[in-house]
Amino acid sequence: MKKLPIPVQNDDRHLIRLTSNDALTSINPCLRINQNSIKMQYRNYIQERGNAWNIIPNVVSEELKKSLINSYENRQEDELKFIKNMRDTHDEICSMCGGKFPWSLDHVLPKSDYPEWAIFSKNLVPACRCNIRRGTALKGNPITRARVLHPYFDDAFETRQISCLISTNNDFRWVKVEIVYLQPNHPEINSIKYHVENIVKRSGIEKYLSRTLWCKLVNQPGLAIRGLFEKGSLTELKIKELIEQDLRWNDSSSGTLNNWDSIFLYGILNSPNVLAFITQHHNKFVRNGGVPT
Numbered sequence: 001m002k003k004l005p006i007p008v009q010n011d012d013r014h015l016i017r018l019t020s021n022d023a024l025t026s027i028n029p030c031l032r033i034n035q036n037s038i039k040m041q042y043r044n045y046i047q048e049r050g051n052a053w054n055i056i057p058n059v060v061s062e063e064l065k066k067s068l069i070n071s072y073e074n075r076q077e078d079e080l081k082f083i084k085n086m087r088d089t090h091d092e093i094c095s096m097c098g099g100k101f102p103w104s105l106d107h108v109l110p111k112s113d114y115p116e117w118a119i120f121s122k123n124l125v126p127a128c129r130c131n132i133r134r135g136t137a138l139k140g141n142p143i144t145r146a147r148v149l150h151p152y153f154d155d156a157f158e159t160r161q162i163s164c165l166i167s168t169n170n171d172f173r174w175v176k177v178e179i180v181y182l183q184p185n186h187p188e189i190n191s192i193k194y195h196v197e198n199i200v201k202r203s204g205i206e207k208y209l210s211r212t213l214w215c216k217l218v219n220q221p222g223l224a225i226r227g228l229f230e231k232g233s234l235t236e237l238k239i240k241e242l243i244e245q246d247l248r249w250n251d252s253s254s255g256t257l258n259n260w261d262s263i264f265l266y267g268i269l270n271s272p273n274v275l276a277f278i279t280q281h282h283n284k285f286v287r288n289g290g291v292p293t
């Protein structure tokens, strides 16, 4: 979950160049005829800020749908090189789920249901495998108008929206992590929840926090929290300060407060029993010369 600047691509120009390329006889006739209506829909998308409840798609023929989706999937043409560039110049953090390795592009309005925007740069966002796990999820309850949020147009991702509640057993070997919402009165809370349920959770955030990050914390606390490795025995207050520093580092280096590592650290800072465990565990670890206990 990361707010991104709107791409500066000239989509009308890309479309005109694509439809003017006589070498692409298999796709051009259909695209050429519908060029103006597609350009109108590009404006509609920007005007409605990619909000799936407000955008009214045109009825698109099967032939045009096929042309647009083929154009996106093949994207061999120079006119669509910008799509490859968008995919190649990816960020560290997935704009849709907040996980890592956003090595593909996701259509915010899925191309199978909204083909008019299949090659529209403002509908393409860098994403990880959550793209596949999400499927075509887009709109939730029509009464609340819940929907998938848009990394280019929605501002909700600019503030910290989610944290985690960590439950453990007595020896802290077992852990359960649940996502919690930090701003229950946010005007977009229904969409935030819909987005988290359908994209972030399906992408495996709870497994990553409760297995990958928690195991690292238990087995190598010095590697799980930045700065802890070089230190000897510490008070709980000092460990809390180090976690706060690490949180600030993660927030800033990832460019979003809603990246998965920050969500974990923020959850620890708000779990007194976990903080006490980390202190005790780290100090025991130091006494034992770095051997897991």
Ligand SMILES: [Zn+2]
Binding pocket: 094, 095, 096, 097, 098, 099, 127, 128, 129, 130, 131, 203
């Ligand atoms: Zn993702």
